[in-house]
Amino acid sequence: MKKLCALVGRHRRLYFKDRGMLISSFISPAILIVLYATFLAKVFKESFVSALPEFFTVSEKIIDGTVAAQLTAALLAVSCVTVTFSVNFTMIQDKVSGARKDLNVAPIGKPTIYLSYFISTVFNSLMVNLAALALCLVYVSSAGWFLSVTDVACLVGDVVLLVSFGAVLSSVICYPMTTQGQMSAVGTIVSAGYGFLCGAYMPISSFGEGLQKVLLHLPGTYGTSLLKNRMLRGVFVEMGSAGIPEEAVNGIKDALDCSLSFHGHAVTTPEMLLVMLGSIVVLGALYFVIMKLDKK
Amino acid sequence: MENNVIIKISHLFKSFGEVKAVNDLSFQVRKGELFAFLGVNGAGKSTTISMICGQLRQDAGEVEINGRNAVLASGETKRELGIVFQDSVLDRPLSVKDNLRSRAALYGITGRSFEKRLGELMELLDFSSFINRPVGKLSGGQRRRIDIARALLHRPEILILDEPTTGLDPQTRMLIWDVIERLRKDEGMTVFLTTHYMEEAASADYVVILDSGRIAAEGTPYELKTKYVNDTVSVYGASEEDMKRLGLAYTPVRDGFRFSVENTGEAVALITAHPELFRDFEVIKGGMDDVFLAVTGKELRGDNK
Structure with missing residues (x-):
């Protein structure tokens, strides 16, 4: 245990010493919030308003709160996963610098070394994403706050879950990589593509039926939906209180991917949690198997 | 253990694709001796060292450290080895102390034990003046001293030095050799050395010359000089x-x-x-340079002839 802690401490110190990486990790979510608010908020708002039946009058606060919650949930869903790919850089950097040779000759098992990379990635990514969550909550409060303390606590839990998912996913993908070039290429691809695949940039309800079926088999979709459910729960309650019929609220939930249907089964929030937990376990087992099969 | 043997290599084979990097290699290293392992670049020295340290799995053959199979008892054998790699493998952004602290913890050396050992190594290798400086900002000679300190943190029985003095100034080379001699004398440490400097090999107790993954010659420097030059x-x-x-x-x-x-x-x-x-x-008497040239037909420094 002491050895594991020493390794995690070493990886974390290396991360903090790399000022460029540290600053860019923290700035990225902030930049995303600004970009989302600047370019997407208006589109989301117009699309939301146009989808409402003509005879409904919804307060500006609810509309702005809905848009802000939707945007921030999407941002967090992307950030929790993509940040882990840049933070997991130490695993590859150690191979490039030769530091791995030095760790390999020490009396510690390979599983301890790889577990240490995973844990430090979780810690460092959590730090960035919890800061991002705080920023998101500030943005939401400025647009329209409908969250309870429980919602915020659940959001923190969801961020931990998604970061753990991102950390184990990046660990599996980055395992065979041996150069910084490969890592940055993968980081770019993941940053560009993950938002679409998990339904963050565009609700998957707006995609074709075939694509929807494919995306519903990816765990990231449920992670995004989980965050959306947390962020929008208060808004939906407020909509009900404002007299909007339940059918209309459910329609909005469907349109925003808060309700997902997997082969005809309506996936509940606890089931989404289980999907994410299961994915972490499966990917973790895969990480272990890859490591065990690697005889180098 | 026969004749105080601390490292025993038996019929070791390792290939990378078509290239036979190590081809039926067998030799023994005795406790407390300075063992020189010579060969041009690509002769198989580093591959052999990697197999001794458990970094690389051999295709066939056996490596025994202190009578134990190095693969099966890797945890225990790793504690007996201290390795100075050809290139520094410490974390350049971290300070000397942070580097040594994190590596010492991997051997269970923490807190006061670490501080005590650090003090001993600082005295031995004279690096107290730059203990808090990042490793990336040290000169080549300073970094080498820290590499050696890292290898000695856990008081290994065997110190493996892979070209430890290449590219260093004469003063640092002398300091490093003084330290190695003291360790051998005071602690009975076994030193396994690869080097391109023949004057360093000349002071070894036993020399193995490797060529294309095979032993081309072996013996004491005296025996080799007598036989080949x-x-x-x-x-x-x-x-x-x-x-x-x-x-x-x-x-x-x-x-x-x-x-x-x-x-x-x-x-x-x-x-x-x-x-x-x-x-x-x-x-x-003919020098080790002449021995090497006579045995391999190649010169150790510069291009092969």
């Missing part, structure tokens, strides 16, 4: 007529003449037979 005799104050009387091929030098004999015994016989000619002379 001639002695050179320089005679001063003799005339050319005297030299012609010897009936040997000679070369005129500034103050006399120089000729080659097979061994020191032959030189002694000549000197005894012609005392009037050998009034001022010296007999020099």
Whole structure:
């Protein structure tokens, strides 16, 4: 245990010493919030308003709160996963610098070394994403706050879950990589593509039926939906209180991917949690198997 | 354990695709000795070291450290080895102390034990003046000292040095050799060395010369010099007529003449037979450079010939 802690401490110190990486990790979510608010908020708002039946009058606060919650949930869903790919850089950097040779000759098992990379990635990514969550909550409060303390606590839990998912996913993908070039290429691809695949940039309800079926088999979709459910729960309650019929609220939930249907089964929030937990376990087992099969 | 053997390599094989990097290698290293492992780049030295350290799995053969199979008992054997790699493998952004602290913890050395050991190593390798400096900002010689300190953190029985002094200034080389000698003398440490400097190999207890993954020659420096190279005799104050009387091929030098004999015994016989000619002379045994050239047909420094 002491050895594991020493390794995690070493990886974390290396991360903090790399000022460029540290600053860019923290700035990225902030930049995303600004970009989302600047370019997407208006589109989301117009699309939301146009989808409402003509005879409904919804307060500006609810509309702005809905848009802000939707945007921030999407941002967090992307950030929790993509940040882990840049933070997991130490695993590859150690191979490039030769530091791995030095760790390999020490009396510690390979599983301890790889577990240490995973844990430090979780810690460092959590730090960035919890800061991002705080920023998101500030943005939401400025647009329209409908969250309870429980919602915020659940959001923190969801961020931990998604970061753990991102950390184990990046660990599996980055395992065979041996150069910084490969890592940055993968980081770019993941940053560009993950938002679409998990339904963050565009609700998957707006995609074709075939694509929807494919995306519903990816765990990231449920992670995004989980965050959306947390962020929008208060808004939906407020909509009900404002007299909007339940059918209309459910329609909005469907349109925003808060309700997902997997082969005809309506996936509940606890089931989404289980999907994410299961994915972490499966990917973790895969990480272990890859490591065990690697005889180098 | 037979003859105090601390490392035993038996019929070791390792190939990378078609390239046989190590080809049926067998040798032994005795406790407390300075063992020199020589060969041109690509001869298989680093591959062998990687297998000794458990970094690389051999295709066949066995590596025993202190009588234990290095693969099966890797945890215990790793504690017995201290390794100084060819290139520094410490974390350049971290300070010397942070580097040593994180590595020491991997051997269970923490807190006061670490501080005590750090103090001993600082004294031994004289690095207290830059203990808080990032490793990336150290000179080559300073970094080498820290590499050695890292290898010695856990008081290993065997110190493996992979070209430890390449590219270092003479002063640092001397310091490093002083430290190695002290460790051998005071702690009975076994030193396994690969080097490109033949004068370093000349002071080894035993030498193995590797060529294309196989042992080309082995023995003590004396045995190798006796077996593979001639002695050179320089005679001063003799005339050319005297030299012609010897009936040997000679070369005129500034103050006399120089000729080659097979061994020191032959030189002694000549000197005894012609005392009037050998009034001022010296007999020099061939060096390890000559041994290496004679054995492999290659020079160790620069390009292969």
